[in-house]
Amino acid sequence: MTTYETMPFHLETERLILRPWDVSDAAEFSALLSERGNGTPEVERIRSSIEELLAATATTGIALLPIQRRAEGDFIGYCGLIIGRATLEEPEIAYELFRRAHGRGYATEAAGAVLGAAAATGRKRLWSTVGSWNTPSLRVLEKLGFERDHVSMEENGEVVWLTRSLP
Numbered sequence: 001m002t003t004y005e006t007m008p009f010h011l012e013t014e015r016l017i018l019r020p021w022d023v024s025d026a027a028e029f030s031a032l033l034s035e036r037g038n039g040t041p042e043v044e045r046i047r048s049s050i051e052e053l054l055a056a057t058a059t060t061g062i063a064l065l066p067i068q069r070r071a072e073g074d075f076i077g078y079c080g081l082i083i084g085r086a087t088l089e090e091p092e093i094a095y096e097l098f099r100r101a102h103g104r105g106y107a108t109e110a111a112g113a114v115l116g117a118a119a120a121t122g123r124k125r126l127w128s129t130v131g132s133w134n135t136p137s138l139r140v141l142e143k144l145g146f147e148r149d150h151v152s153m154e155e156n157g158e159v160v161w162l163t164r165s166l167p
């Protein structure tokens with residue numbers, strides 16, 4: 001079995017800071033999830049989810065990281081690596097931002113830093129799985145150099161699998 005370095009959990013870009021979760025992020029995280037349109041999760045439950053994310057990271061060495069704007073200091077979403085539909089060896093990149101922050105290149109900027117963090121672990125390849133309807137996300141991945149590999153069919157529709165080699 002190949003072992004990988006732990007991913008760096010503090011990343012900085014021109015406009016953004018990515019850093020580890022804190023339970024005090026629960027209210028903002030809940031507000032972000034409520035934008036999915038299935039109601040607002042209880043903050044107490046999200047606190048537990050954050051504890052679970054931190055515990056999972058302690059064993060996997062990969063993480064989703066909250067994104068903060070440097071200038072405003074506000075939480076605008078998260079980006080990072082998850083096992084998802086893939087594997088710990090070749091994990092998935094994932095991101096989700098508040099609507100108010102969309103369309104300014106933040107997802108691409110954050111994900112670019114996560115690609116660097118993934119490469120720093122010694123990994124050679126990442127995946128991403130995206131609903132085929134999700135044009136903005138597919139565009140982000142295209143800008144990052146991901147290439148379409150195949151599609152699969154799920155209950156909620158067609159899922160596009162994209163992959164990217166790491167230097």
Ligand SMILES: CC(C)(COP(=O)(O)OP(=O)(O)OC[C@H]1O[C@@H](n2cnc3c(N)ncnc32)[C@H](O)[C@@H]1OP(=O)(O)O)[C@@H](O)C(=O)NCCC(=O)NCCS
Nearest residue numbers: 095096097102103104105106107108129130135136137139
């Ligand atoms: C996907 C998501 C993170 C993108 O965040 P973002 O910060 O707006 O992304 P960026 O600004 O870096 O790039 C978005 C690109 O999509 C393009 N785009 C956005 N909406 C579009 C549309 N309806 N049709 C075509 N292109 C579109 C933008 O123009 C931009 O491309 P460009 O730089 O060539 O102009 C954001 O839409 C989001 O949080 N969505 C909900 C959660 C989600 O879907 N996560 C991904 C699950 S796989």
